[in-house]
Amino acid sequence: MFNRRKFLKASALSASLFAVDKKGFADAIPKKNNKTTAAPIVISTWDFGIAANAAAWKVLSAGGKSLDAVEQGVWVPEADPNNQSVGLGGLPDRDGHVTLDACIMDEQGNCGSVTALQHILHPISVARKVMEKTPHVMLTADGALQFALEQGFEKINLLTAQSEKDWKEWLKTAKYAPVVNVENKLYKKVAPQKLPGNKYNHDTIGMLAIDANGNMSGACTTSGMAYKLYGRVGDSPIIGAGLYVDNEIGGATSTGVGEEVIRNVGSFLVVELMRQGHSPEEACREAVMRIIRRKPETAKNIQVGFLAMNKKGEYGAFAIQQGFSFAVCDAQKQDLLIKGKSHY
Numbered sequence: 001m002f003n004r005r006k007f008l009k010a011s012a013l014s015a016s017l018f019a020v021d022k023k024g025f026a027d028a029i030p031k032k033n034n035k036t037t038a039a040p041i042v043i044s045t046w047d048f049g050i051a052a053n054a055a056a057w058k059v060l061s062a063g064g065k066s067l068d069a070v071e072q073g074v075w076v077p078e079a080d081p082n083n084q085s086v087g088l089g090g091l092p093d094r095d096g097h098v099t100l101d102a103c104i105m106d107e108q109g110n111c112g113s114v115t116a117l118q119h120i121l122h123p124i125s126v127a128r129k130v131m132e133k134t135p136h137v138m139l140t141a142d143g144a145l146q147f148a149l150e151q152g153f154e155k156i157n158l159l160t161a162q163s164e165k166d167w168k169e170w171l172k173t174a175k176y177a178p179v180v181n182v183e184n185k186l187y188k189k190v191a192p193q194k195l196p197g198n199k200y201n202h203d204t205i206g207m208l209a210i211d212a213n214g215n216m217s218g219a220c221t222t223s224g225m226a227y228k229l230y231g232r233v234g235d236s237p238i239i240g241a242g243l244y245v246d247n248e249i250g251g252a253t254s255t256g257v258g259e260e261v262i263r264n265v266g267s268f269l270v271v272e273l274m275r276q277g278h279s280p281e282e283a284c285r286e287a288v289m290r291i292i293r294r295k296p297e298t299a300k301n302i303q304v305g306f307l308a309m310n311k312k313g314e315y316g317a318f319a320i321q322q323g324f325s326f327a328v329c330d331a332q333k334q335d336l337l338i339k340g341k342s343h344y
Protein backbone atom coordinates (compact mmCIF):
# COMPACT_ATOMS: atom_id res chain seq x y z
CA MET A 1 0.00 0.00 0.00
CA PHE A 2 1.12 3.54 -0.66
CA ASN A 3 2.67 4.93 2.48
CA ARG A 4 2.01 8.66 2.63
CA ARG A 5 4.36 9.34 5.51
CA LYS A 6 7.25 7.71 3.70
CA PHE A 7 6.40 9.65 0.58
CA LEU A 8 6.39 12.95 2.46
CA LYS A 9 9.73 12.12 3.97
CA ALA A 10 11.17 11.22 0.60
CA SER A 11 9.94 14.38 -1.06
CA ALA A 12 11.22 16.53 1.81
CA LEU A 13 14.60 14.87 1.36
CA SER A 14 14.71 15.42 -2.37
CA ALA A 15 13.59 19.00 -1.90
CA SER A 16 16.55 19.55 0.36
CA LEU A 17 18.94 17.91 -2.10
CA PHE A 18 17.73 19.43 -5.33
CA ALA A 19 16.67 22.83 -6.54
CA VAL A 20 14.78 23.06 -9.80
CA ASP A 21 15.23 26.19 -11.88
CA LYS A 22 12.60 27.79 -14.13
CA LYS A 23 13.43 25.58 -17.06
CA GLY A 24 13.09 22.53 -14.87
CA PHE A 25 16.76 21.59 -14.61
CA ALA A 26 17.57 20.02 -11.30
CA ASP A 27 20.90 20.73 -9.71
CA ALA A 28 22.38 19.37 -6.55
CA ILE A 29 22.85 22.15 -4.03
CA PRO A 30 25.25 21.28 -1.28
CA LYS A 31 25.39 25.06 -0.95
CA LYS A 32 26.71 26.09 2.42
CA ASN A 33 29.49 24.48 4.31
CA ASN A 34 30.82 21.84 2.04
CA LYS A 35 33.98 21.02 3.94
CA THR A 36 35.13 17.47 4.13
CA THR A 37 36.27 15.79 7.29
CA ALA A 38 38.96 13.97 5.29
CA ALA A 39 40.66 17.15 4.04
CA PRO A 40 43.33 17.80 3.26
CA ILE A 41 43.67 14.80 0.99
CA VAL A 42 45.30 13.99 -2.34
CA ILE A 43 44.82 11.00 -4.62
CA SER A 44 46.46 10.13 -7.93
CA THR A 45 46.77 7.42 -10.53
CA TRP A 46 49.22 4.51 -10.65
CA ASP A 47 52.19 3.52 -8.49
CA PHE A 48 54.02 6.71 -9.39
CA GLY A 49 51.19 8.56 -7.65
CA ILE A 50 52.85 7.80 -4.30
CA ALA A 51 55.84 10.07 -4.93
CA ALA A 52 53.63 12.67 -6.59
CA ASN A 53 51.23 12.68 -3.63
CA ALA A 54 54.17 13.19 -1.25
CA ALA A 55 55.08 16.40 -3.07
CA ALA A 56 51.44 17.53 -3.10
CA TRP A 57 51.16 16.71 0.59
CA LYS A 58 53.98 19.12 1.43
CA VAL A 59 51.79 21.91 0.08
CA LEU A 60 48.54 20.66 1.60
CA SER A 61 49.93 19.91 5.06
CA ALA A 62 51.39 23.42 5.23
CA GLY A 63 47.91 24.85 4.62
CA GLY A 64 48.55 25.50 0.92
CA LYS A 65 46.02 25.60 -1.89
CA SER A 66 44.89 22.49 -3.73
CA LEU A 67 45.82 24.14 -7.04
CA ASP A 68 49.46 24.50 -5.95
CA ALA A 69 49.39 20.99 -4.51
CA VAL A 70 48.29 19.29 -7.72
CA GLU A 71 50.69 21.32 -9.84
CA GLN A 72 53.67 20.56 -7.64
CA GLY A 73 52.58 16.96 -7.14
CA VAL A 74 52.61 16.11 -10.83
CA TRP A 75 55.94 17.85 -11.31
CA VAL A 76 57.49 14.71 -9.81
CA PRO A 77 56.59 12.22 -12.58
CA GLU A 78 56.96 14.98 -15.20
CA ALA A 79 60.60 15.42 -14.20
CA ASP A 80 61.39 11.71 -13.73
CA PRO A 81 63.43 10.47 -16.72
CA ASN A 82 62.67 6.86 -15.80
CA ASN A 83 58.93 7.38 -16.12
CA GLN A 84 58.29 6.66 -19.79
CA SER A 85 54.68 7.77 -19.92
CA VAL A 86 54.80 11.29 -18.47
CA GLY A 87 57.00 14.31 -19.22
CA LEU A 88 60.77 13.94 -19.54
CA GLY A 89 61.62 10.48 -20.84
CA GLY A 90 58.11 9.90 -22.20
CA LEU A 91 58.03 7.53 -25.16
CA PRO A 92 57.84 9.51 -28.41
CA ASP A 93 55.36 9.43 -31.25
CA ARG A 94 56.09 7.22 -34.26
CA ASP A 95 58.33 9.92 -35.76
CA GLY A 96 60.38 10.35 -32.60
CA HIS A 97 58.82 13.52 -31.15
CA VAL A 98 57.98 13.58 -27.45
CA THR A 99 54.66 15.46 -27.38
CA LEU A 100 53.01 16.21 -24.05
CA ASP A 101 49.38 16.77 -23.06
CA ALA A 102 48.32 18.35 -19.75
CA CYS A 103 45.48 20.21 -18.08
CA ILE A 104 44.64 21.74 -14.73
CA MET A 105 41.36 22.84 -13.14
CA ASP A 106 40.67 24.77 -9.95
CA GLU A 107 37.82 25.04 -7.48
CA GLN A 108 36.22 27.91 -9.36
CA GLY A 109 35.96 26.00 -12.60
CA ASN A 110 38.93 27.83 -14.12
CA CYS A 111 40.98 25.59 -16.37
CA GLY A 112 43.95 25.57 -18.69
CA SER A 113 45.38 23.04 -21.08
CA VAL A 114 48.22 22.37 -23.48
CA THR A 115 48.25 19.71 -26.15
CA ALA A 116 51.04 18.20 -28.24
CA LEU A 117 53.57 20.43 -26.48
CA GLN A 118 57.24 19.64 -27.13
CA HIS A 119 60.49 20.53 -25.32
CA ILE A 120 59.04 21.72 -22.01
CA LEU A 121 59.72 19.90 -18.74
CA HIS A 122 56.51 20.90 -16.95
CA PRO A 123 53.54 21.07 -19.30
CA ILE A 124 51.24 21.29 -16.28
CA SER A 125 52.73 24.67 -15.39
CA VAL A 126 52.25 25.91 -18.93
CA ALA A 127 48.61 24.76 -18.68
CA ARG A 128 48.31 26.77 -15.47
CA LYS A 129 49.75 29.84 -17.19
CA VAL A 130 47.21 29.40 -20.02
CA MET A 131 44.53 29.42 -17.33
CA GLU A 132 45.87 32.40 -15.44
CA LYS A 133 47.45 34.61 -18.09
CA THR A 134 45.27 34.21 -21.18
CA PRO A 135 41.57 34.46 -21.99
CA HIS A 136 41.80 30.92 -23.44
CA VAL A 137 41.53 27.38 -22.15
CA MET A 138 43.71 25.43 -24.59
CA LEU A 139 46.88 26.10 -26.53
CA THR A 140 48.32 23.54 -28.87
CA ALA A 141 51.62 22.39 -30.40
CA ASP A 142 53.79 25.23 -31.77
CA GLY A 143 51.49 27.88 -30.33
CA ALA A 144 51.73 26.31 -26.89
CA LEU A 145 55.51 26.13 -27.21
CA GLN A 146 55.76 29.74 -28.30
CA PHE A 147 53.62 30.79 -25.35
CA ALA A 148 55.70 28.69 -22.94
CA LEU A 149 58.93 30.27 -24.16
CA GLU A 150 57.42 33.73 -23.86
CA GLN A 151 56.50 32.88 -20.27
CA GLY A 152 60.13 32.03 -19.54
CA PHE A 153 60.03 28.22 -19.70
CA GLU A 154 63.27 26.63 -20.84
CA LYS A 155 63.46 24.63 -24.08
CA ILE A 156 64.95 21.18 -23.44
CA ASN A 157 65.27 17.79 -25.10
CA LEU A 158 62.71 15.39 -23.61
CA LEU A 159 63.82 12.27 -25.49
CA THR A 160 66.06 10.27 -23.18
CA ALA A 161 68.57 7.70 -24.43
CA GLN A 162 66.38 4.87 -23.10
CA SER A 163 63.22 6.11 -24.79
CA GLU A 164 65.09 6.68 -28.04
CA LYS A 165 66.42 3.12 -27.83
CA ASP A 166 62.92 1.70 -27.21
CA TRP A 167 61.50 3.75 -30.08
CA LYS A 168 64.19 2.46 -32.46
CA GLU A 169 63.44 -1.05 -31.31
CA TRP A 170 59.75 -0.42 -31.98
CA LEU A 171 60.53 0.91 -35.46
CA LYS A 172 61.66 -2.59 -36.43
CA THR A 173 58.01 -3.64 -36.59
CA ALA A 174 56.40 -0.21 -36.30
CA LYS A 175 53.17 -1.81 -35.20
CA TYR A 176 50.95 0.48 -33.16
CA ALA A 177 49.42 -1.69 -30.49
CA PRO A 178 48.67 -0.25 -27.07
CA VAL A 179 49.21 -2.95 -24.46
CA VAL A 180 47.36 -3.06 -21.20
CA ASN A 181 49.46 -1.59 -18.44
CA VAL A 182 52.36 -3.78 -17.35
CA GLU A 183 53.98 -1.39 -14.94
CA ASN A 184 52.18 -2.28 -11.79
CA LYS A 185 54.27 -4.45 -9.53
CA LEU A 186 51.15 -5.84 -7.91
CA TYR A 187 50.10 -7.51 -11.13
CA LYS A 188 53.00 -9.44 -12.55
CA LYS A 189 50.73 -11.60 -14.66
CA VAL A 190 49.01 -8.83 -16.59
CA ALA A 191 49.68 -8.45 -20.30
CA PRO A 192 53.26 -9.45 -20.97
CA GLN A 193 55.09 -7.31 -23.45
CA LYS A 194 54.24 -8.56 -26.90
CA LEU A 195 56.04 -6.23 -29.24
CA PRO A 196 59.53 -4.74 -29.33
CA GLY A 197 59.84 -1.36 -27.64
CA ASN A 198 56.27 -1.62 -26.45
CA LYS A 199 56.79 -1.78 -22.70
CA TYR A 200 54.98 0.83 -20.54
CA ASN A 201 53.50 2.31 -23.66
CA HIS A 202 50.94 4.48 -21.95
CA ASP A 203 49.84 5.85 -18.54
CA THR A 204 49.02 9.23 -17.14
CA ILE A 205 49.20 10.94 -13.80
CA GLY A 206 45.80 12.28 -12.88
CA MET A 207 45.64 13.95 -9.45
CA LEU A 208 42.81 15.34 -7.32
CA ALA A 209 43.33 17.23 -4.07
CA ILE A 210 41.17 18.90 -1.43
CA ASP A 211 42.89 21.50 0.71
CA ALA A 212 42.24 22.48 4.32
CA ASN A 213 39.65 25.01 3.15
CA GLY A 214 37.67 22.26 1.46
CA ASN A 215 38.54 23.37 -2.08
CA MET A 216 39.27 20.82 -4.78
CA SER A 217 41.60 21.10 -7.78
CA GLY A 218 42.87 18.58 -10.29
CA ALA A 219 45.76 18.05 -12.70
CA CYS A 220 46.40 15.57 -15.46
CA THR A 221 49.62 15.15 -17.48
CA THR A 222 51.03 12.58 -19.88
CA SER A 223 53.19 11.89 -22.91
CA GLY A 224 50.17 10.03 -24.27
CA MET A 225 50.13 6.79 -26.20
CA ALA A 226 53.60 5.75 -27.27
CA TYR A 227 54.24 5.72 -31.02
CA LYS A 228 51.01 7.59 -31.76
CA LEU A 229 50.65 9.59 -34.97
CA TYR A 230 52.38 12.96 -34.89
CA GLY A 231 49.82 15.46 -33.60
CA ARG A 232 47.59 12.93 -31.88
CA VAL A 233 45.97 14.33 -28.74
CA GLY A 234 44.46 12.07 -26.11
CA ASP A 235 41.94 12.57 -23.34
CA SER A 236 44.37 13.89 -20.74
CA PRO A 237 44.36 17.61 -21.73
CA ILE A 238 40.65 17.65 -22.57
CA ILE A 239 38.56 19.18 -19.80
CA GLY A 240 35.69 16.78 -19.17
CA ALA A 241 37.50 13.80 -20.67
CA GLY A 242 40.81 13.37 -18.82
CA LEU A 243 39.91 15.63 -15.92
CA TYR A 244 36.94 17.41 -14.45
CA VAL A 245 36.43 19.21 -11.15
CA ASP A 246 33.21 20.64 -9.79
CA ASN A 247 33.91 22.01 -6.35
CA GLU A 248 30.31 21.47 -5.29
CA ILE A 249 30.36 17.77 -6.12
CA GLY A 250 33.86 16.36 -6.62
CA GLY A 251 36.37 15.53 -9.31
CA ALA A 252 37.44 12.75 -11.63
CA THR A 253 40.40 11.87 -13.82
CA SER A 254 41.23 9.09 -16.23
CA THR A 255 44.00 7.00 -17.63
CA GLY A 256 44.20 4.49 -20.45
CA VAL A 257 43.28 4.60 -24.11
CA GLY A 258 42.21 8.21 -24.41
CA GLU A 259 40.12 7.86 -27.54
CA GLU A 260 37.53 5.83 -25.62
CA VAL A 261 37.51 8.34 -22.77
CA ILE A 262 36.96 11.26 -25.17
CA ARG A 263 34.13 9.41 -26.94
CA ASN A 264 32.32 9.13 -23.62
CA VAL A 265 33.39 12.45 -22.05
CA GLY A 266 34.51 10.23 -19.21
CA SER A 267 35.54 12.46 -16.30
CA PHE A 268 32.57 14.79 -16.73
CA LEU A 269 30.32 11.74 -16.77
CA VAL A 270 31.82 10.46 -13.52
CA VAL A 271 31.26 13.82 -11.80
CA GLU A 272 27.68 14.01 -13.08
CA LEU A 273 27.02 10.50 -11.79
CA MET A 274 28.33 11.56 -8.38
CA ARG A 275 25.99 14.57 -8.59
CA GLN A 276 23.15 12.11 -8.98
CA GLY A 277 24.19 10.45 -5.74
CA HIS A 278 26.53 7.66 -6.83
CA SER A 279 29.63 6.95 -4.80
CA PRO A 280 32.96 7.67 -6.50
CA GLU A 281 33.57 3.99 -7.20
CA GLU A 282 30.04 3.42 -8.56
CA ALA A 283 30.38 6.48 -10.78
CA CYS A 284 33.72 5.26 -12.14
CA ARG A 285 32.27 1.82 -12.72
CA GLU A 286 29.32 3.19 -14.70
CA ALA A 287 31.66 5.29 -16.86
CA VAL A 288 33.75 2.20 -17.57
CA MET A 289 30.62 0.21 -18.38
CA ARG A 290 29.56 2.83 -20.93
CA ILE A 291 32.81 2.19 -22.77
CA ILE A 292 32.40 -1.56 -22.54
CA ARG A 293 28.74 -1.52 -23.61
CA ARG A 294 29.48 0.65 -26.62
CA LYS A 295 32.42 -1.39 -27.88
CA PRO A 296 32.62 -4.71 -26.08
CA GLU A 297 35.14 -6.23 -28.49
CA THR A 298 37.50 -3.24 -28.37
CA ALA A 299 37.18 -2.98 -24.61
CA LYS A 300 38.42 -6.55 -24.09
CA ASN A 301 41.91 -5.55 -25.20
CA ILE A 302 42.35 -2.06 -23.85
CA GLN A 303 42.72 -0.43 -20.49
CA VAL A 304 40.77 2.58 -19.27
CA GLY A 305 40.59 3.53 -15.60
CA PHE A 306 38.78 6.32 -13.78
CA LEU A 307 39.64 7.75 -10.38
CA ALA A 308 37.24 10.00 -8.50
CA MET A 309 36.80 11.82 -5.22
CA ASN A 310 33.71 13.54 -3.88
CA LYS A 311 33.49 16.63 -1.71
CA LYS A 312 33.48 14.52 1.43
CA GLY A 313 36.91 13.19 0.52
CA GLU A 314 35.51 9.75 -0.31
CA TYR A 315 37.38 8.24 -3.23
CA GLY A 316 37.09 5.28 -5.55
CA ALA A 317 38.27 3.91 -8.86
CA PHE A 318 37.28 1.42 -11.50
CA ALA A 319 39.02 0.12 -14.62
CA ILE A 320 38.29 -2.16 -17.54
CA GLN A 321 41.26 -4.43 -16.80
CA GLN A 322 43.08 -5.47 -13.66
CA GLY A 323 46.28 -3.65 -12.91
CA PHE A 324 45.04 -0.13 -12.23
CA SER A 325 46.43 1.21 -8.97
CA PHE A 326 45.98 4.56 -7.29
CA ALA A 327 47.73 6.31 -4.43
CA VAL A 328 46.14 8.12 -1.49
CA CYS A 329 47.68 10.55 0.97
CA ASP A 330 46.03 12.28 3.93
CA ALA A 331 46.85 12.99 7.56
CA GLN A 332 46.40 9.30 8.47
CA LYS A 333 48.12 7.55 5.56
CA GLN A 334 51.01 8.99 3.60
CA ASP A 335 51.81 6.36 0.99
CA LEU A 336 48.81 4.15 0.53
CA LEU A 337 48.58 2.29 -2.77
CA ILE A 338 45.20 0.81 -3.59
CA LYS A 339 44.45 -1.74 -6.23
CA GLY A 340 41.47 -0.44 -8.20
CA LYS A 341 38.57 -2.76 -8.96
CA SER A 342 38.05 -3.81 -12.56
CA HIS A 343 35.50 -5.31 -14.91
CA TYR A 344 37.70 -8.21 -16.07
Ligand code: ASP
Nearest residue numbers: 202203204224234256258
Ligand atom coordinates in the same frame (compact mmCIF):
# COMPACT_ATOMS: atom_id res chain seq x y z
N1 ASP B 1 45.12 8.58 -21.46
C1 ASP B 1 46.40 8.73 -22.06
C2 ASP B 1 46.22 9.05 -23.52
O1 ASP B 1 45.37 8.50 -24.17
C3 ASP B 1 47.29 7.55 -21.90
C4 ASP B 1 47.17 6.76 -20.64
O2 ASP B 1 46.77 7.27 -19.61
O3 ASP B 1 47.45 5.56 -20.61
O4 ASP B 1 46.99 9.81 -24.05
